[in-house]
Amino acid sequence: MNWSALEVLISGVNKYSTVFGRVWLSMVFVFRVLVFVVAAQRVWGDENKDFVCNTAQPGCVNVCYDSVFPISHIRLWALQLIFVTCPSLMVVAHVKYREEKDKKFATLHKGSHLYANPGKKRGGLWWTYLASLVFKAGFDAAFLYILYYIYEGYDMPRLSKCALEPCPNIVDCYISRPTEKKIFTIFMVVSSAACIFMCICEMIYLVGKRFMKLIRARKESERVLFAERHNLTVMAPLNSEYAKQDPTAAPSNQNNSNIKAEEASTSKIM
Numbered sequence: 001m002n003w004s005a006l007e008v009l010i011s012g013v014n015k016y017s018t019v020f021g022r023v024w025l026s027m028v029f030v031f032r033v034l035v036f037v038v039a040a041q042r043v044w045g046d047e048n049k050d051f052v053c054n055t056a057q058p059g060c061v062n063v064c065y066d067s068v069f070p071i072s073h074i075r076l077w078a079l080q081l082i083f084v085t086c087p088s089l090m091v092v093a094h095v096k097y098r099e100e101k102d103k104k105f106a107t108l109h110k111g112s113h114l115y116a117n118p119g120k121k122r123g124g125l126w127w128t129y130l131a132s133l134v135f136k137a138g139f140d141a142a143f144l145y146i147l148y149y150i151y152e153g154y155d156m157p158r159l160s161k162c163a164l165e166p167c168p169n170i171v172d173c174y175i176s177r178p179t180e181k182k183i184f185t186i187f188m189v190v191s192s193a194a195c196i197f198m199c200i201c202e203m204i205y206l207v208g209k210r211f212m213k214l215i216r217a218r219k220e221s222e223r224v225l226f227a228e229r230h231n232l233t234v235m236a237p238l239n240s241e242y243a244k245q246d247p248t249a250a251p252s253n254q255n256n257s258n259i260k261a262e263e264a265s266t267s268k269i270m
Contacts, residue, residue, distance in 0.1 A: 040074060094125050
């Protein structure tokens with residue numbers, strides 16, 4: 001497996017993701033890809049070799065094995081990882097398309113740019129990102145249902161009875177290490193369910209953020225429209241003769257002269 005190419009791909013997807021998207025990507029890489037590559041393949045590596053039935057009839061073991069394991073868990077999880085990670089490439093491809101479009105626009109219009117930030121989740125990129133979340137959650141849920149439908153649950157039985165041709169009668173078949181395989185199956189199912197939950201949280205976050213932004217823009221437009229319809233400036237300037245006098249203000253020069261004249265006349269009378 002080319003880890004450097006996978007690292008470049010993950011860093012490119014992580015660059016345009018939200019906080020929930022980064023957590024989802026870390027969960028996919030650590031709890032699903034690494035577990036799948038390091039441990040799960042070894043656990044299911046002996047499922048065909050160590051599948052034993054108490055019969056020597058030629059072809060009976062193969063028929064019973066195909067009945068118990070219609071599709072290998074490893075191959076089903078590999079398909080699931082491919083389908084789940086591919087929608088993230090839609091966002092990267094859309095950003096690259098924006099960058100090329102902005103580069104051509106800047107060349108034709110002497111340095112002016114069409115997008116201030118091509119990776120900003122606005123317009124069509126916002127819908128592309130939301131669609132990628134829907135596809136990721138949908139693929140994970142679909143594969144969980146397929147696994148449940150094929151194996152009639154997420155349990156791994158120790159004993160399986162088979163009566164298909166060319167088996168002469170009902171034979172008992174035994175699966176190797178059923179407990180260990182059951183633990184890994186439950187772990188992968190729980191990891192997929194957690195990834196679905198993170199996708200739902202991210203969708204709620206994006207839609208809620210967009211909804212709040214629209215509400216703020218609507219309130220701002222209503223405020224501007226109200227200000228245009230109603231002249232909120234002062235209708236007439238205040239006249240000095242109607243202005244109220246401040247009792248704490250200092251007296252004017254005319255008042256001072258009148259007070260002095262009254263004091264002088266009073267002193268003469270005395």
